Amino acid sequence: MGAASLLLCVSVALPLLLGADECQDIRVLTEASSAKQPFAFSCTSPLLTSGKARVTWYRHPSKVPVSTDWQARIHQEQSWLVFLPVAWGDSGTYRCVINDTDGCRQVHVNLTVFKKYGCGMSRNSQMNFPDGHEQILHVGKDDSLTCHLNFPKSCILDPVKWYKDCKEIKGERFIYWEKKLLVNNVSEEDRGSYACKASLTHAGRQFTVSRRIAVNVTENVGHEGRIPNITYPTNNTIEAQLGSTLTVNCTIIDSRDNTNLRSWRVGSTWVDVYYQESKRVQEGNETHVAFKEHAVYTVGITFLEVKMEDYGRPFTCHAGVSAAYFMLKPPAPDGRAYLIGGLLAITGAAALLLCVSSRFRIDIVLWYRSAFHSAGTIAAVANVIDENIKLCRRLIIILVPEPLGFDLLKNMSEEQIAIYNALIQDGMKVILIEVEKVESYASMPESIQYLRQKHGSVQWSRDFTAQSPCAKARFWKKVRYLMPPKRFPPPSPASC
Incomplete structure (x- = not known):
């Protein structure tokens, strides 16, 4: 605060010296900083850009952009023009060109160096x-x-x-x-x-x-024109996932020459003081954009991790005499997730059921037949072979490889009638059992070949021992599966 030093400032009255036909001039801003100390300025904000903007700084009258080398005394970092430090020769006009989806715009800054005096100056001169x-x-x-x-x-x-x-x-x-x-x-x-x-x-x-x-x-709070207008938050609620990171910006419209304090509070305590130990919730740096008759200020609050205690608690943005709050709430359950989950569960169950029924189909059918008995009906006594055969529900034909076995079909009337019913009238189903593996059906009667092609056959299997009941062997399960379910007499009517 002692010896005299140099100062540079921005002159608003100076005309815009840099012209670019393709870019729109939007404003001239004022800043000041002592020589031999750092100075930085950013020419963009959400109000000036939409989407991803490309920013380039120039110094008049050069058409060469300012260096982006961080080691350079004057360089550009993203949208910032940085002086490390400011020197007397930095006086001049600088131009910030913004290219984004809205086109090309530019901001002009005119820097001037002047003398600064230290603590030896009077109070009035220092104030001015x-x-x-x-x-x-x-x-x-x-x-x-x-x-x-x-x-x-x-x-x-x-x-x-x-x-x-x-x-x-x-x-x-x-x-x-x-x-x-x-x-x-x-x-x-x-x-x-x-x-x-x-x-x-x-x-x-x-x-x-x-x-x-x-x-x-x-002693006065200020006249009516200085009452800040908080455009966001609006005493609203915000959905936030538990454990997520969240930033909420407070946007305030106020006069350019105001001195109102802008801050976030929990109750009557500043956020940074309330969360001093954990620093889980923090207030961000204040930024502003100046216009002709007003300025727009932005100050954010960041939740590094949303916790249960944050839900339902008002977080208030204060700007002078104005205040507005927001409260966090858990996100509403997504109905689509439940629907998709239900469909997946049904699909999985159907696939499992199909797999089980395909693998254990025979066992399931046999179990069903033994567990649920179907009631039989009284039938009339047939006096002829044809009527008796028609009452049969299955025709079992045991195949042997000797050709002699097939000649019996020509001489036995019962067998001929049975084959006739199976072939012509399709009145009963046929079960073909191969005692030994038949290498070729070419030597068999055409009727047997047709029945084998239509109904298939069951091969004799010796997959049981003396200790295991033959009824549980795979061969007999197949035979029982092809047989009709057992019929039981209808229950007798209850007596009066």
């Missing part, structure tokens, strides 16, 4: 320095001052120290917090010339950066 920011404290209230040290993420700032009239501020009424100076029970004595100062590290190099603030005190 061009690089100073004016802020207001309200008498009898708890208020705060903000140190506007804005740099890209590559610049690491140490804790900020505060000074009044070149002396470091100490006392129970003052609390240092991030870039803010919290002042409890403001009094008339708090008027004066303030400065905030911090060490900055960039790519292994260290610098000292400071900002001056002219502070006035007032």
Whole structure:
């Protein structure tokens, strides 16, 4: 805060010297910073860009972009123009060209260097320095001052120290917090010339950066035109998944020369103070975009991990006398997930049932027949062979390889009638049993060949022993499967 140094500032009155026919001029911004200390400025914000923007900085009248080498004293980092540090020869006009989906736009900055005097100057002269920011404290209230040290993420700032009239501020009424100076029970004595100062590290190099603030005190909250308008949040609820990361921005429209404090609170406690130990919920840096008659301010709150305790709790954005809150709630259950899960369960069950029925079909049918008896009906006694054969439900033909066995079909009337019913009238089903494996059916009667082709055959199997019941052997299960279910007489009517 001592020896004289150089200052550079932006002159709003200077005409725009850089012209680009294809780009639209949107504004000229003002900034100031002492020489021999870092200075940075970003020309983009969500209000100026839509989608992914490409930003390029130029210095008039050169058409060559500013270097992107981080080791260069003047270089570009994303949308930032960075001076590490500022020098007298940096006076001039700079142009920021923004190319995005909305076309090409440009912002002009005109920098001028002037002398700055240290603590030996009087209070009135210090209060009127061009690089100073004016802020207001309200008498009898708890208020705060903000140190506007804005740099890209590559610049690491140490804790900020505060000074009044070149002396470091100490006392129970003052609390240092991030870039803010919290002042409890403001009094008339708090008027004066303030400065905030911090060490900055960039790519292994260290610098000292400071900002001056002219502070006035007032007993009035402010006239009606200075009442901030919080456009978001709107006392609304936001769905957030448990354990997720979430950032909510508070957007405020206010006058350009306002000094209103903008912050997030839980109840009446600042968020950063409430979560001082865990730092699970943090307040972000304030950014703003200045227009002709007003400015739009943005300050965010970030949840590194949403927990159950956050649901239903109001998180309030304060801007001067205005306030608005939001509350978190769990996301509504997705009905589509239940529907898809149900369909998958049904499909899986059907596939399992199909697989089981295909593998154990015979066992299932036999079990069903033994478990659920079908009631039989009384039948009339047949007096002729044909009628008796028609009452049969299965015709079992045992095949032997000797040709002699097939000649019997020519001489036995019962067998001939049975074959006739099976072939012509299709009145009964046929079970062909091969005692030994038949190598060829060519020598067999055509009727047997047809029946074998139509109904298939069952081969004799010796897959049982003396100790195991033959009824449980695979061969006999197949025979029982091809046989009709057992009939039982109908129940007798109950007697009166």
